[in-house]
Amino acid sequence: MYASELMEKVIKEPEKYEGKRYKGYPIKDADGNNYEELIVKNGNLCIDDGDDWAYINSHTQLEEIPQPVTWQEALEAFAKGKRIKLVIPGLIQGETVEHIFKDTKTFMLQSDKRYILTADTFLNGTWYILD
Numbered sequence: 001m002y003a004s005e006l007m008e009k010v011i012k013e014p015e016k017y018e019g020k021r022y023k024g025y026p027i028k029d030a031d032g033n034n035y036e037e038l039i040v041k042n043g044n045l046c047i048d049d050g051d052d053w054a055y056i057n058s059h060t061q062l063e064e065i066p067q068p069v070t071w072q073e074a075l076e077a078f079a080k081g082k083r084i085k086l087v088i089p090g091l092i093q094g095e096t097v098e099h100i101f102k103d104t105k106t107f108m109l110q111s112d113k114r115y116i117l118t119a120d121t122f123l124n125g126t127w128y129i130l131d
Helices: 003-012 071-079 119-124
Strands: 021-028 034-041 044-047 061-065 084-089 096-101 126-129
Touching: 003 044, 003 061, 071 084, 071 126, 084 119
Parallel strands: none
Antiparallel strands: 021 034, 021 061, 034 044, 084 096, 084 126
């Protein structure tokens, strides 16, 4: 979505967008430094922790950065037909593995990698709601 579209939504429902993060280009600060993401803070599009305003133009495209949720929230969203993502540590230190789960109409949690969840990965993985 364009930054101007996001601002229209923020004006209409500020509490819904407060604290959400977006990635995109071009995003600059007052000194002309480039940034890859911004945050909605107090109804403004800001850089980093929200202390500096983000400078954007009519061509700035933004994509929401999913925020982690509890596994309970992820399962609730999955039950409503939304795609969810689980991120777990990989076999190599520092590596992560992402699994995408989408509604199969049978409420089976089957990832795009045909991964079987263990209790540990289920409880200790990082969950996201994608759409």
